[in-house]
Amino acid sequence: MPSPEDLQRRIEDAIPGARADVKDLTGGGDHFRATVVAPGFADLSRIEQHRQVYAVFGSEIGGPIHALSLETRAE
Amino acid sequence: MSDNPVREAIQEAIADHEIILFMKGTPERPMCGFSARTTAALEALGTEYAAVDVLPDPRIRQELSAISNWPTIPQLFVKGELVGGCDIVTELYESGELAQALGVEAPEEAPQHAPAAAEPGAPPLTIDNNLVDRRSA
Numbered sequence: 001m002p003s004p005e006d007l008q009r010r011i012e013d014a015i016p017g018a019r020a021d022v023k024d025l026t027g028g029g030d031h032f033r034a035t036v037v038a039p040g041f042a043d044l045s046r047i048e049q050h051r052q053v054y055a056v057f058g059s060e061i062g063g064p065i066h067a068l069s070l071e072t073r074a075e
Numbered sequence: 076m077s078d079n080p081v082r083e084a085i086q087e088a089i090a091d092h093e094i095i096l097f098m099k100g101t102p103e104r105p106m107c108g109f110s111a112r113t114t115a116a117l118e119a120l121g122t123e124y125a126a127v128d129v130l131p132d133p134r135i136r137q138e139l140s141a142i143s144n145w146p147t148i149p150q151l152f153v154k155g156e157l158v159g160g161c162d163i164v165t166e167l168y169e170s171g172e173l174a175q176a177l178g179v180e181a182p183e184e185a186p187q188h189a190p191a192a193a194e195p196g197a198p199p200l201t202i203d204n205n206l207v208d209r210r211s212a
Binding site (some may be wrong): 046047049051054059061062067068069070072 | 109146157158159161162163
């Protein structure tokens with residue numbers, strides 16, 4: 001079962017300069033909310049920012065990670 | 076004959092409807108909190124939209140995500156383009172940009188904060204693959 005710390009570390013490792021704050025919304029280890037701030041988001045649309053974060057987890061989204069709610073920004 | 080009728084049906088639906096929401100359940104009976112929240116934002120703007128329930132057939136979700144390169148449900152399309160899922164639609168609603176993204180006038184009385192979604196309705200889960208066109212409702 002993934003922990004918020006796992007998700008945070010994986011996002012920060014995968015996206016250059018990213019800082020992530022991840023919360024387990026239900027305590028059940030499958031519904032998370034992440035706020036991700038990364039300098040590389042500056043030139044990306046919201047859709048592309050979210051896609052980059054989802055891409056870190058691939059097919060785990062919808063599987064072990066049932067839901068990952070996102071808020072992304074550049075600064 | 077198409078190799079992939081489900082994918083073609085989805086592409087056609089996206090092309091044929093200016094505003095179309097792929098969701099779990101129906102606008103009247105959303106089956107997931109994220110879908111409920113997204114429909115609530117659309118309803119608050121008085122938007123007419125088509126809605127497709129992805130639950131009756133897992134291939135809908137699979138093919139939709141392959142087309143859109145977006146892993147989660149709901150997914151809102153406007154004029155053939157993916158606008159986003161629940162988070163982005165809610166953000167756009169709260170910043171006042173959603174009406175513009177949808178090409179509709181924002182009602183003056185629209186609340187500033189995203190409307191709270193009703194609790195997802197309980198089953199029965201109906202098997203219904205037909206597009207619900209809200210304009211004819």
